[in-house]
Amino acid sequence: MAAYAGEVPADTVREDIRNFLTSRRASLTPEETGLPDIGGRRRVSGLRRSEVAQLAAISVEYYTRLERGNVHGVSADILDSLAAALRLDEVERAHLTALVRAANAPRRATDRDGGASHVRPSLQQVLDAMTGAAAFVRNAHLDVLATNRLARALYREALDTGEQPPNLARFVFRDPRARRFYRDWEGIAHDAVGSLRVEAARTPTNADLADLIDELATHSAEFAGRWDAHDVEYYRSGRQLFHHPDVGDLDLDYDALEIPADPGLTIVTYTLALSAPHAAAFTRLQESAELR
Known part of the structure; x- marks a missing residue:
């Protein structure tokens, strides 16, 4: 479950990031993003990791790291490129930013304002x-x-x-x-x-x-x-x-x-x-x- 109480478990935040990026990648096809479909059997629904990396102008290894929830030190420019590659709308971009912020934040007291x-x-x-x-x-x-x-x-x-x-x-x-x-x-x-x-x-x-x-x-x-x-x-x-x-x-x-x-x-x-x-x-x- 992506809501959690008390101190934020790092593994839970990483799982949220992984699930979000994976779900957005699965919702796109090469045709929608202007990539050529090289044919052959696709083992995943939607885009491959390599295709997202190509669209975001980053290495496959770096994108794989991000999709696994390892977002320590990721820059705003990289997040913008990733959001554009995955065609995230305004709400989705803000959501990804919030997840990255939670992953990189120090442990903190329970939030209450919302x-x-x-x-x-x-x-x-x-x-x-x-x-x-x-x-x-x-x-x-x-x-x-x-x-x-x-x-x-x-x-x-x-x-x-x-x-x-x-x-x-x-x-x-x-x-x-x-x-x-x-x-x-x-x-x-x-x-x-x-x-x-x-x-x-x-x-x-x-x-x-x-x-x-x-x-x-x-x-x-x-x-x-x-x-x-x-x-x-x-x-x-x-x-x-x-x-x-x-x-x-x-x-x-x-x-x-x-x-x-x-x-x-x-x-x-x-x-x-x-x-x-x-x-x-x-x-x-x-x-x-x-x-x-």
């Missing part, structure tokens, strides 16, 4: 002022820490779990209602796992996060399979498709806004999409929120 549990009163005031948007504050572990009235109406099932704080990843993977609530359950499941993997690399000694990941992997084969894929994701903006138990289908635009004054905390807002066909349902949701 699991912040306190919301300042002024943030609650900001949420309450958003009367036309559903809005909540979550931490990097996907715990929901504060909501406004419309968010409580929208996420009623996810919040009504008996646990404090409620956790969206638990809802997605352990509550059967989630598959009905999220019309694109596959997409939200991908985003949830990808977000947690980014955080696991950023705060590798966070015991609370390690416990959450272990719990989800133990109780959800869906989560375990997606975790092992080593995909990473930022939940930033887009359109989320819901089926609300009271008002029906809703197509809402979302934006995730990080809070610079509170590292690890994010305000997530949902507003009615301009072209959404469900304006009447959103109005009914607002009316129900006002009655609560």
Whole structure:
């Protein structure tokens, strides 16, 4: 498991790097990278190590060392070349950098910032002022820490779990209602796992996060399979498709806004999409929120 508590075991970090690089290499073909396919039987899916080394302009021996997780002293230029060779996107590049940083960092105390549990009163005031948007504050572990009235109406099932704080990843993977609530359950499941993997690399000694990941992997084969894929994701903006138990289908635009004054905390807002066909349902949701 790529989340771990206390001091970071060096072997675990190296395994994370190896699995990430191997999975990215396996996702590419010579044709996609402009390399000639010399034919013959390929014993590996995706690119060979020698092909990645060629694309990154480094020796095969050096790339093999990196893929084994031996990244001591690796330069930013080499990481940039490797990221370009593997066609990593912005999130994947940041994830690789975080893994390398964790591998090279001295042993340290347990990280806690990503699991912040306190919301300042002024943030609650900001949420309450958003009367036309559903809005909540979550931490990097996907715990929901504060909501406004419309968010409580929208996420009623996810919040009504008996646990404090409620956790969206638990809802997605352990509550059967989630598959009905999220019309694109596959997409939200991908985003949830990808977000947690980014955080696991950023705060590798966070015991609370390690416990959450272990719990989800133990109780959800869906989560375990997606975790092992080593995909990473930022939940930033887009359109989320819901089926609300009271008002029906809703197509809402979302934006995730990080809070610079509170590292690890994010305000997530949902507003009615301009072209959404469900304006009447959103109005009914607002009316129900006002009655609560």
